[in-house]
Amino acid sequence: MSVAGITETTQYLTFKLEDEVFALDVAKVREILDFDTVTKVPQTPDFMRGVINLRGSVVPVMDMRLKFGMTKTDKTVNTCIIVVEIIAEDETVVLGALADSVQEVIDLEPEQIEPAPRIGTKINTDFILGMGKHNGQFIMILDIGKIFSSAELTAVSDDAAFNGGARAA
Numbered sequence: 818m819s820v821a822g823i824t825e826t827t828q829y830l831t832f833k834l835e836d837e838v839f840a841l842d843v844a845k846v847r848e849i850l851d852f853d854t855v856t857k858v859p860q861t862p863d864f865m866r867g868v869i870n871l872r873g874s875v876v877p878v879m880d881m882r883l884k885f886g887m888t889k890t891d892k893t894v895n896t897c898i899i900v901v902e903i904i905a906e907d908e909t910v911v912l913g914a915l916a917d918s919v920q921e922v923i924d925l926e927p928e929q930i931e932p933a934p935r936i937g938t939k940i941n942t943d944f945i946l947g948m949g950k951h952n953g954q955f956i957m958i959l960d961i962g963k964i965f966s967s968a969e970l971t972a973v974s975d976d977a978a979f980n981g982g983a984r985a986a
Contacts, residue, residue: 825927829949831920831956832899834882834890838920840949840958845901847911849919852896866890866915869898876900878913884964890915903962914961923956925949930958 829840830849855867855878864883868875878898882890890896895918902909933945944963949956 826924828922828924829956829958830899830922831951832897832916833918833920834885834916835887838954838956839881839916840923840925840956841899841901841914841961842958843922845903845961847900847902850898850900850913852892852898852915869913871900871911871913874911876911876913878915879965880915881964882915882917890917893917895919901961903965905962905965923949923951925951925958 828843830843830846831838831840833839850869850871853869855869857867858865858877861867864880866878866880868877870876880890882888897916897919898913899916899919900911900913902911904910929950930947931950933942933947935942944960946958946960949958
């Protein structure tokens with residue numbers, strides 16, 4: 818969905834990575850968990866911190882800071898896992914997105930959202946749905962389904978399936 822495709826007020830969950838505020842469409846968010854123990858899985862990308870057991874399902878946990886080229890997320894009292902559902906190759910994949918803290922759920926009108934900036938041809942910004950303006954600050958609205966490539970999602974869901982299954986029923 819592009820900014821032009823946003824025609825009605827949408828609710829977004831805002832969260833922080835370092836000093837930046839990001840947002841996800843609440844329709845993609847299943848739940849928010851405290852960051853507790855994550856079981857490491859060998860030979861996975863650096864941004865995959867491991868897996869968690871979520872009511873009997875194995876869910877991969879991705880460090881969003883590492884995926885965005887920032888430093889590794891440190892465990893603090895505010896660190897959390899945002900459990901999201903995304904579609905990868907016509908299947909629903911459940912994964913956890915590690916964030917420094919969750920802020921709030923906000924409503925954004927279409928006129929409060931501007932297109933993602935184009936930063937040359939070599940930098941991929943397709944995962945940024947738009948830039949929301951809320952209380953005088955910019956919020957990067959993410960398209961969670963475009964942050965990870967199909968190959969990354971397939972590898973992660975295959976790893977999770979091999980370790981007990983993380984795909985939604």
